[in-house]
Amino acid sequence: MPFKMQKFTYWTGIYNAVIAIFLLFPTLYQGVGLNICDPVWGWLIAGFLLFCAAVLILSSRNLRQRAAFLYYESLLRYIAALVLVSAGLFGDVGLIAVPLGLCDLAIGLAYMFGLPKELGVSHADLLRDRLG
Secondary structure: OOOOHHHHHHHHHHHHHHHHHHHHOHHHHHHOOOOOOOHHHHHHHHHHHHHHHHHHHHHOOOHHHHHHHHHHHHHHHHHHHHHHHHHHOOOOOOHHHHHHHHHHHHHHHHHHHHHHHHHOOOOOHHOOOOOO
16 A cells, blocks of 8 residues: 555644643643643643644645645654653653654654655755645
């Protein structure tokens, strides 16, 4: 089965939504070893993730027109990976943050390099939202 960015985008949106819902309940994330200092931070991150989930799911409906959103999402994924892996290894967030961060890194790479390949556009076109 060939890799399709449209389905991948949709399912990463679902992934974001599931993690967001998970972060709404401190007993759930604490049960798997994730340590967020105050529940309000988990709720704030959940809100951000739900917004990103909506953008991803809606973008999957018209990939060519909304590809720039996904390209910028890849940059957010890199930042999330850096923060999660660092906090998981050197902070007190919990080691569960490391695989979550590596997942974000993989998703970001798939967006950044899969979109230009599938849509036949350059990185510069995606950065400037010039897809014609």
